[in-house]
Amino acid sequence: MRTKQQGMWLLGLMCAAAVQAADPAGTIKSLKGSAHIERGKERVEAAVGTPLQTQDRLVSGPASGVGITLRDSTLLTLGANSTIELNKYAFDRNTNVGQMDTSVKRGTLSVVSGQIAKHNPNEVVFRTRTVTLGVRGTEFIIDVGEEAAR
Numbered sequence: 001m002r003t004k005q006q007g008m009w010l011l012g013l014m015c016a017a018a019v020q021a022a023d024p025a026g027t028i029k030s031l032k033g034s035a036h037i038e039r040g041k042e043r044v045e046a047a048v049g050t051p052l053q054t055q056d057r058l059v060s061g062p063a064s065g066v067g068i069t070l071r072d073s074t075l076l077t078l079g080a081n082s083t084i085e086l087n088k089y090a091f092d093r094n095t096n097v098g099q100m101d102t103s104v105k106r107g108t109l110s111v112v113s114g115q116i117a118k119h120n121p122n123e124v125v126f127r128t129r130t131v132t133l134g135v136r137g138t139e140f141i142i143d144v145g146e147e148a149a150r
Helices: 002-022 115-119
Strands: 026-034 035-039 040-043 057-060 065-070 075-078 081-090 096-111 124-129 132-134 139-145
Touching: 057 065, 096 115
Parallel strands: 096 124
Antiparallel strands: 026 065, 035 040, 035 057, 057 081, 065 075, 075 096, 081 096, 096 139, 124 132
């Protein structure tokens, strides 16, 4: 009987982890022009309402802009010809504990910090080819330029 209970408990944990893994990191809330998401080997055309997953690469086109709201209320806005990668993202709405690691590969990114930066500022990092920026609950813009692509 004990083995059966342990098995049920383990199955419950696995199901909870699968549900949490399926939760999107955020959602595209606004789109001007064109953009796409590179998810593994798949390319997904971006549209308002498209979910953004951990490890996605978001690429905006010329004369374009993309607004994203992450689960912790962080607001990200990509400028034209920009590329970001959401390397790591986790957020628990019950405890406000989370982690965010984002790379800005090209272009511009405007950031308004959310709950992760407010409650766990050491867990929010933005990276460029030359700089790693730790966030302490603020608003800022990162401009990497065109030459840093891929």
